[in-house]
Amino acid sequence: MPARRSDPAAPRELRARGLATRERLLDAGATVFAQRGVHAARVDDIVKVAATSHGTFYLYFANKEELFHALAEQVAGELEALAGRLPPLTPDPAGVAALDAWMREFGALYARTGPVIRAWTETEMVATAMGRLGTVVWAAFTNALVERIRATGADGIDPVMAALALVAMIERANYYVLTGQVPAPDGTLPATLARVTHGAVFGGA
């Protein structure tokens, strides 16, 4: 049986050099992606930044989407870990403080990985692998919040819906500030997000 030309980017054993090249491509992807957005990013841009060639790109990734996917997997892991660290919600000032600290963490992570995160959304079609990944990660976030809200025993509010709304807020507000669409004095954003979230959960009491 004549072996078909070996599948381009089928996972192979990589030696040190290969791993380094792959890493360079991933970094370049993140950079270009951040600069131009997912749609506008061209393979040509990426290989230029990675200082390598088109041919090499397809040695490591079957296509553009796969590179994005690889990038997304990395980010997804970090996000899920962060979701796991969401503090318990208590009505006292300590509850606000804990939330505030967490919001700072989120902001830092978002600053580093925002472009990739946003790609999940830009890829509007939920049916794609990217879209599904986004859904999964967002679910982790939402579930963490839902759990905390339920634990407070707050009533008069749908915990799932509220969690969704708050997650949406946290992501988008960071996005606006990060892309400079609105100016934000340093540190005001996490504080505000913490306050609003807290108020949403205990405000009706």
Added chain:
Amino acid sequence: MPARRSDPAAPRELRARGLATRERLLDAGATVFAQRGVHAARVDDIVKVAATSHGTFYLYFANKEELFHALAEQVAGELEALAGRLPPLTPDPAGVAALDAWMREFGALYARTGPVIRAWTETEMVATAMGRLGTVVWAAFTNALVERIRATGADGIDPVMAALALVAMIERANYYVLTGQVPAPDGTLPATLARVTHGAVFGGA
């Protein structure tokens, strides 16, 4: 050699038939943008939906971007009008009810014009005309909220930042629901958004 174009799609006097065609193209644009997203939409799709020819398209718009811009201007007007109708915020249940009604209105408008609205953000680069348009409209929204928050005399919260966060939430939550990224029992979303917004403003008291 590319003959210098004289003046493509320069605004002309249009008779009834021409106006109708232009309108058909705008509608088709909205449809296709909604289905495929702004980036993926091809002129070819649009003219197919409008049941006309490529040539005709360029009779009315210099390019895809211009059609999008025209669409955006329409939507921007509607959004600003809606922002102007934001009710006063009062701490009593009537305040929540008024907000709830407004959130329904927003949801309806968003369902109709969401793709165009989102494209403002997809077009991340703030420097572009599109980006500016988005900024301006968002400012109208935020300002309306800021004013209402200030009027409540609520302290301990930065009104501008809070308004920004809430606007972010309102837009994104609608987006998630609309694109089916999360399921939402009918009508729960506006209610939740109203509650969270209300809680954010009066929760700290």
Added chain:
Amino acid sequence: MPARRSDPAAPRELRARGLATRERLLDAGATVFAQRGVHAARVDDIVKVAATSHGTFYLYFANKEELFHALAEQVAGELEALAGRLPPLTPDPAGVAALDAWMREFGALYARTGPVIRAWTETEMVATAMGRLGTVVWAAFTNALVERIRATGADGIDPVMAALALVAMIERANYYVLTGQVPAPDGTLPATLARVTHGAVFGGA
């Protein structure tokens, strides 16, 4: 929306194969321009003659105009060299003979590069880069002639204007003959041009 091109056909380091392809495209360009004229020539024709693809064309030239420009630079060099070889004008028969030899050279060069030369003029608008290139080369020619005419001490004639007229004659007459607009028994043209030029300079004496 037209993604901003990064840098099309930016001069790259080319290896042997690339250089060969580029050369093939230049040759094909010359051929097609000669057959169809510069305006009528389509990129499609050129790549067909060069036996390559559209994509490849744009790997080497940003557009048709740039290919033409590259071609023009080559020809301009040859023409300037030829201008430099214009013999001194002497009133005796040897002067005519020298001129005659030179006219033959011109004819040969023109036969090879005529279409490109003529395109400078077709591109009537003097303001363009192309137009300027034509002007510069023609100036080299004219200056060479002016110098020779002045050296003869011939009076009663404006050397600059006379040179211009003679250059015009030499170019156009070759053009008429080359395009078959007039039939010319072999070799009559250079002889006649030499005679007329000679007569123009010494005829008034």
Added chain:
Amino acid sequence: MPARRSDPAAPRELRARGLATRERLLDAGATVFAQRGVHAARVDDIVKVAATSHGTFYLYFANKEELFHALAEQVAGELEALAGRLPPLTPDPAGVAALDAWMREFGALYARTGPVIRAWTETEMVATAMGRLGTVVWAAFTNALVERIRATGADGIDPVMAALALVAMIERANYYVLTGQVPAPDGTLPATLARVTHGAVFGGA
């Protein structure tokens, strides 16, 4: 036999209004043609200048080429008349003076109709109607000159070839000056052309 839709621009009986429109289109053609060159001129430009519509254009001319042809016929008539007025060539100063006067006439005509004249040449392909027209007119010119040269009894020069060269010179030199490719103090050009022509015919003697 069902009458076919009457041939668009078949010569029809035109009333005053129709004639005026046709005239306006011809004038507009000349204008646009002069501004942009034959190739770049678009029907759209012409009808804009003529302040009429596309539909109307095709009421009077079957296509763009036909308009140019009509324009050319006008000019051709004037050129042939001018050729007929070429003075006899005499070796004395009076011969130069007569030539000089004639060159002035040519210059004036060329200034008015140059763009159309040049179109004959731009339309390089001799096979076209336009190309043939050019040939015929140029032949008239050349023949007039040939006759005059023969009449002088000058020998050592091929009259046909010399005439061709001189006609080429006269046309192109005027072209260079008219398009501003070379600066010419007022009136120097005709004088120089007269001198060179005269020298060419009698110089060898």
Added chain:
DNA sequence: TATGAATGAGATTTCATTCAT
């Protein structure tokens, strides 16, 4: 493992010409 070169399908845009009123 790397890469320069090539490819071609697909998207955009132009403009002479025709149509319907």
Added chain:
DNA sequence: AATGAATGAAATCTCATTCAT
């Protein structure tokens, strides 16, 4: 006699992906 609108064939240009060395 006039015109606004429509058409579609052709041309240009882009870029993800594959090939050959």
